[in-house]
Amino acid sequence: MADISTCPPLTRASVQEAHTKIKSYIHRTPVLTCQTITQIANTAQTTSDISTSGQDASLPPAKPRMNLFFKCENMQKIGAFKARGAFHALSRLSAAELSNGVVTHSSGNHAQALALAAKTFGVKAYVVMPSISTPSKIEGTKSHGAEVIFSGSTSEEREEVVRGVIERTGARLVPPYDHPDIILGQGTLALEMQEQVESMTGGYRGEGTTRGGCSFAAENGVGIEETSGRKGLDAVIAPCGGGGMLSGVATALQETGIKVFGAEPSFQGADDAQRGLKQGKRIESVKTLTIADGLRTPLGEITWKVVSDTDKVKGMFSVTEEQIKSAMRLMLERAKIFIEPSAAVGVAVALYNEEFRHMVEKEAGEEGWNVGIVLTGGNTTVDAIAKLFAPSAVQGERQEGKVGMNGEKIAENVAG
Amino acid sequence: MADISTCPPLTRASVQEAHTKIKSYIHRTPVLTCQTITQIANTAQTTSDISTSGQDASLPPAKPRMNLFFKCENMQKIGAFKARGAFHALSRLSAAELSNGVVTHSSGNHAQALALAAKTFGVKAYVVMPSISTPSKIEGTKSHGAEVIFSGSTSEEREEVVRGVIERTGARLVPPYDHPDIILGQGTLALEMQEQVESMTGGYRGEGTTRGGCSFAAENGVGIEETSGRKGLDAVIAPCGGGGMLSGVATALQETGIKVFGAEPSFQGADDAQRGLKQGKRIESVKTLTIADGLRTPLGEITWKVVSDTDKVKGMFSVTEEQIKSAMRLMLERAKIFIEPSAAVGVAVALYNEEFRHMVEKEAGEEGWNVGIVLTGGNTTVDAIAKLFAPSAVQGERQEGKVGMNGEKIAENVAG
Secondary structure, three states, rough: OHHHHHOOOOOOOHHHHHHHOOOOOOOOEEEEEEEEHHHHHHHOOOHHHHOOOOOOOOOOOOOOOEEEEEEHHHHHHHEEEEHHHHHHHHOOHHHEEEEOOEEEEOOOOOHHHHHHHHHHHHEEEEEEOOOOOHHHHHHHHHHOOEEEEEEEEOOHHOOOOOOHHHHHHHOOOOOOOHHHHHHHHHHHHHHHHHHHHHHHHHHOOOOOOOOOOOHHHHOOOHHHHHHHOOHHHHHHEOOOOOOEEEEEEHHHOOOOEEEEEEEEEHHHHOOHHHHHHHHHOOOOOOOOOOHHHOOOOOOHHHHHHOOOOOOOEEEEEOOOOHHHHHHHHHHOOOOOEEEOOOHHHHHHHHHHHHHHHHHHHHHHHOOOEEEEEEEEEEOOOHHHHHHHHOOOOOHHHHHHHHHHHOOOOOOOOOOO | OHHHHHHHHHHHHHHHHHHHOOOOOOOOOOOEOHHHHHHHHHHOHHHHHHHHOOOOOOOOOOOOOOEEEEEEEEHHHHHHHHHHHHHHHHHOOOOOHOOOEEEEOOOOHHHHHHHHHHHHOOOOEEEEOOOOOHHHHHHHHHOOOOOOEEOOHHHHHHHHHHHHHHHHHEEEEEOOOOOHHHHHHHHHHHHHHHHHHHHHHOOOOOOOOOOOOOOOHHOOOOHHHHHOOOOHHHHHEEEEOOOOHHHHHHHOOOOOOOOEEEEEEHHHHHHHHHHHHOOOOOEEEEEOOOOOOOHHHOOOOOHHHHHHHOOOOOOOEEHHHHHHHHHHHHHOOOEEEEOHHHHHHHHHHHHHHHHHHHHHHHHHHOOEEEEEEEEEOOOOOOOHHHHHHHHOOHHHHHHHHEEEEOOOOOHHHHHH
């Protein structure tokens, strides 16, 4: 990773520079819409659904006006937005700095992203993964040519192995989210989404051009026909785990007038950003087995600074496991878009979080908002889906929160 | 349905006219690409995979060069291309002809398509469905305001109920595929796909314009980067059940130089078109429980004429149940596109049918072909996927071919 002292500042201009650097390596992913899901977002929930999910059902259910636009990072290289940050991090290093390879610790999408970026740049990648990682993730990482090194599942065990690799090889650490280069890389998705939604709605807000905007969805009329002619994006919802992507999106959209919100799972305290904001300080460790396994990590030091800045992120909202599953089912069955549970968290906020929905109803009024939602990734399998949606033996333990969907044991997650 | 005597001829110009009529009612669905799946298509199969699927493994495995383009009719209204034919059929009827409503028999996507078109045109729709239809399909049809009337599952029982509805109500029959209006409507997808792929590859073959072409996939570089600069479509693979859509695509692309191929499941004789071609006459009845449940019907009289015309359809190819499942898994897990089993049949031909692959290797040579594949629909559920991919109790009976994925019993399917 580049030394933080040499990193560009967290500004929209830096995100634009990052985009120039990485755009030949990544996909400009499509923005899709779905009439049915937009309709559901515009329909009041029942009082019983509201109270079942543990929300205050004493208010009349919200009836916000929203058009939803899905930024399909599930169709990004390696199946998740993480490719953006990894390519950007590597593109900021000199050949000399890259000569001993790169190393990271991750059992998820960042591991595959770094492996792909390293292969593309012709350098060696070392990935430290807990030995209990699912075989498909290990295989996915190896398939891009990375050397996988196993560790225990606590953060201390993991970091010790990483230190060992660095000492032995001289590889450079590329952390998964808490670094400006990663944040700026992930933020590039917001620049594209802004342009694409402007092009789809025929609007020209801000300095975005429509060149290269994706136009089919507008032609489809999906969702769009319900707008009152509103142009461009009004708001974005981005899922938040370690906060790298949310910070990047907020950085990219600063001073555009587009409001940025974060979405978290609430299960077993995975809503660490929201809880941190209430306490006025970062929560440094999280221990959760939420099905949104990409969002089990707490905010890092740098991402906390961005996420807790209300000029940048206007609010954090959380959803239950059942709400995530329900949103995921709708995205698969109705929108026909294949996503992993973490990617459904932003959709769930738009459809089910009454605090968010009341806020939109009030702020957006009759005219409504065009809301962009980041679909973070699609790295799941039909087998995992079968487990997730079938009532299975493991559900009992799941409900007690001791075992994850893939049988993984609960462990402490700290930023790093 | 309009009297056949009043129908436009089966020509490209008639498909273009149909497109003008229906385009405000339907979605211009995206064309997506997937680098990984294109790579698999360009990799030789192993001899063992070839022989396991019952193909001749004595030849060296084919190594064709293809770029695959997926026309996403799973994202069409009601989740399948059937909306095109239904809207076209209704748009060709006068208000007087529509005054007593419309009727059809279908347990699948055509039922929902007709229900939606009728609702849009403000007329009543009656849908005759076997009483053993899955609840989700019954609900889906009712949700668009159609009156569902149950029948037995043989074609005689079904037709008797339809006749009863017509006598009682004066409703007009809109058959699912064997009618020029339906064929011309379905064919409109090929006009769009031709334009979209031209736009994506920077080509301008034929008279298609690039206006409205979907450009993101080309920008993504997905798949495209592997072409040797070849422009526009060279070939299309379309799944074939009753043959309405395949006939429409072949009609739309006549005299464009784009070759059209049909894809069928082979299970329990579902490859009736291919078998009919070998025998030199149409096979009138099929009895199969292939997982590609949209393709269980035989060709009709009109569609047989188109499909058996080698100027229009260059060849029919079939695939096994395991090949369909494997292609479906790849489309979900790798392309992140949610499709039903029937929609995977064309993909399976491109990836696994050695006869097709040898033909492409020979005809396309080093330059390769740009191959469009119609993803017919996405109307399945996470529950059905869990059943399809989990080894379950019902698999034993399934393998004997007596029970379908949803527990449905085997029954005779005849065209109508």
